[in-house]
Amino acid sequence: MNAPLNIIMPAEASAAPKTYRLLIDGKHVDARDGRTLERKSPGHGFTVSHYAQAGEAEVEAAMQAAHKAFETGPWPRMKAAERAAILLKTADLIEARLEDIARLDALESGKPIAQARGEIGGAVDIWRYAASLARTLHGESYANLGDAMLGVVLREPIGVVSIITPWNFPFLIVSQKLPFALAAGCTAVVKPSEMTSASTFVLGDILMQAGLPAGVVNILAGLGADVGAPMVGHPLVEMVSFTGSTRVGKMTMASAAQSLKKVSMELGGKNGQIVFPDADLEAAADAAVFGGFFNAGECCNAGSRLIVHEAIADDFLAAVKALASRVIVGDPLDDRTKVGAMISSDHLAKVAGYVAAAASDGSSVYSGGKQLASNAGQYLDPTIIRGVTEDMAIAREEVFGPVLSVLTFESIEKALHIANNTPYGLSAGVWSASIDTCMSVARRVRSGTVWVNTFMEGYPELPFGGYKQSGLGRELGKRAVEDYTEEKTIQFHRGQRTGWWVG
Numbered sequence: 001m002n003a004p005l006n007i008i009m010p011a012e013a014s015a016a017p018k019t020y021r022l023l024i025d026g027k028h029v030d031a032r033d034g035r036t037l038e039r040k041s042p043g044h045g046f047t048v049s050h051y052a053q054a055g056e057a058e059v060e061a062a063m064q065a066a067h068k069a070f071e072t073g074p075w076p077r078m079k080a081a082e083r084a085a086i087l088l089k090t091a092d093l094i095e096a097r098l099e100d101i102a103r104l105d106a107l108e109s110g111k112p113i114a115q116a117r118g119e120i121g122g123a124v125d126i127w128r129y130a131a132s133l134a135r136t137l138h139g140e141s142y143a144n145l146g147d148a149m150l151g152v153v154l155r156e157p158i159g160v161v162s163i164i165t166p167w168n169f170p171f172l173i174v175s176q177k178l179p180f181a182l183a184a185g186c187t188a189v190v191k192p193s194e195m196t197s198a199s200t201f202v203l204g205d206i207l208m209q210a211g212l213p214a215g216v217v218n219i220l221a222g223l224g225a226d227v228g229a230p231m232v233g234h235p236l237v238e239m240v241s242f243t244g245s246t247r248v249g250k251m252t253m254a255s256a257a258q259s260l261k262k263v264s265m266e267l268g269g270k271n272g273q274i275v276f277p278d279a280d281l282e283a284a285a286d287a288a289v290f291g292g293f294f295n296a297g298e299c300c301n302a303g304s305r306l307i308v309h310e311a312i313a314d315d316f317l318a319a320v321k322a323l324a325s326r327v328i329v330g331d332p333l334d335d336r337t338k339v340g341a342m343i344s345s346d347h348l349a350k351v352a353g354y355v356a357a358a359a360s361d362g363s364s365v366y367s368g369g370k371q372l373a374s375n376a377g378q379y380l381d382p383t384i385i386r387g388v389t390e391d392m393a394i395a396r397e398e399v400f401g402p403v404l405s406v407l408t409f410e411s412i413e414k415a416l417h418i419a420n421n422t423p424y425g426l427s428a429g430v431w432s433a434s435i436d437t438c439m440s441v442a443r444r445v446r447s448g449t450v451w452v453n454t455f456m457e458g459y460p461e462l463p464f465g466g467y468k469q470s471g472l473g474r475e476l477g478k479r480a481v482e483d484y485t486e487e488k489t490i491q492f493h494r495g496q497r498t499g500w501w502v503g
């Protein structure tokens with residue numbers, strides 16, 4: 001039996017929890033009925049934050065503010081260069097507060113602080129990238145329609161956008177959406193997860209400080225049913241940008257369909273890393289551990305299925321197990337930690353249930369599998385399950401915990417079959433020294449991203465999104481701003497109209 005994790009209480013534990021108020025029309029306000037939500041640190045157990053809890057009245061007020069800012073405010077009408085300047089200022093201000101924001105995300109989500117710093121740094125880069133796209137967004141012109149006609153296709157901001165985000169990358173995910181919506185000239189109502197809202201409120205303050213006009217971004221904390229659902233159905237909203245589970249994504253799409261709103265959906269994943277015998281096995285083993293256990297496996301891109309060639313399975317898995325045993329699990333605020341706390345005790349129980357069910361389905365726990373004893377918080381040992389078959393729940397469903405399911409193959413056809421045999425299609429990895437093998441897998445795997453001899457790298461320049469039930473549309477990349485626009489075709493006729501209809 002290992003010694004219990006010794007979680008050290010940070011200074012925040014003995015200070016009063018910070019209270020965050022809603023941001024509506026440039027003002028910080030409480031909920032009309034005075035309700036609040038409390039967030040405890042899943043890694044420490046103390047209360048980190050209280051948020052004013054929005055309801056229907058606050059959704060209505062936020063929508064009216066966003067609509068007014070869109071219809072009559074300066075934001076959609078100003079020069080792209082002016083919008084870009086505010087996005088760049090925002091990036092600078094985020095960078096200046098990187099440590100505070102990273103600490104909030106680590107405290108509220110349980111993720112390791114060093115990783116959180118990387119995410120906020122990545123977000124800064126995305127805000128800067130979006131600023132560059134604001135200035136290069138353009139439409140098309142057609143001067144080939146005859147001498148009397150000029151066709152012009154404008155890209156106009158789509159309008160008010162509802163942005164709904166999950167808890168696993170609180171600041172990074174809002175930064176994959178909001179700067180592009182703003183670059184296009186849209187206004188927005190943003191709802192972070194009820195478990196990790198604090199850093200989004202800090203972003204709201206930063207945007208105001210950067211000079212964003214009132215009402216352009218409104219931020220509501222609250223529950224999915226009370227706030228998220230009306231944000232999707234609201235008649236003033238033109239587009240819904242949602243990141244979260246496939247289950248809620250489907251409900252959101254069904255609701256948005258009632259008024260034919262545009263949707264962008266970034267949903268769940270059940271991603272496979274395929275390892276061939278000729279790969280750099282040391283690098284592949286490290287990536288298997290990283291893919292499985294990064295962010296405690298609470299990651300849409302988690303490489304939760306390790307698909308290994310039979311010929312190397314024993315030795316390779318022994319190497320993976322040895323590396324997994326060296327992964328430091330523990331206090332999210334310790335710089336050395338690689339796997340922090342699980343988001344909630346309910347979620348930990350769900351993940352543990354998958355592990356127990358897999359064991360009774362005929363697979364075996366090869367490593368880990370236990371909740372770790374600690375003086376505070378909830379932690380799960382990085383877990384490897386061997387002998388998993390394609391029909392098991394653990395091979396098909398998104399477990400969303402530090403659990404690596406191992407499946408084996410004897411041919412490339414079988415490897416591809418396993419990789420594609422899931423309702424999801426977010427990402428995949430392939431490890432081989434052979435360009436033929438890598439290209440075959442990369443071309444035939446049904447997922448939005450394929451990493452070849454690397455795993456889970458991200459760049460704002462590259463589009464990201466899912467095939468199948470992993471989503472709809474793409475974020476990031478050079479078309480990210482276009483997603484938040486409508487196209488308007490204008491036909492200019494010169495001189496007297498020639499093609500009379502009646503005569």
Ligand code: NAD
Pocket residue numbers: 164165166167168169173191192193194222223224225227228229232243244245246247248249251252265266267268269299300301398400426466470471
């Ligand atoms: P979730 O679907 O439970 O919640 C996501 C957001 O939707 C939250 O803000 C929640 O309050 C809100 N919501 C809940 N019910 C709603 C409703 N009826 N109408 C509108 N909004 C509602 O997801 P989660 O547990 O917060 O996050 C984990 C999930 O997110 C995983 O499935 C993960 O794979 C997915 N995810 C996907 C990506 C991606 O880019 N593809 C990235 C991160 C997370």
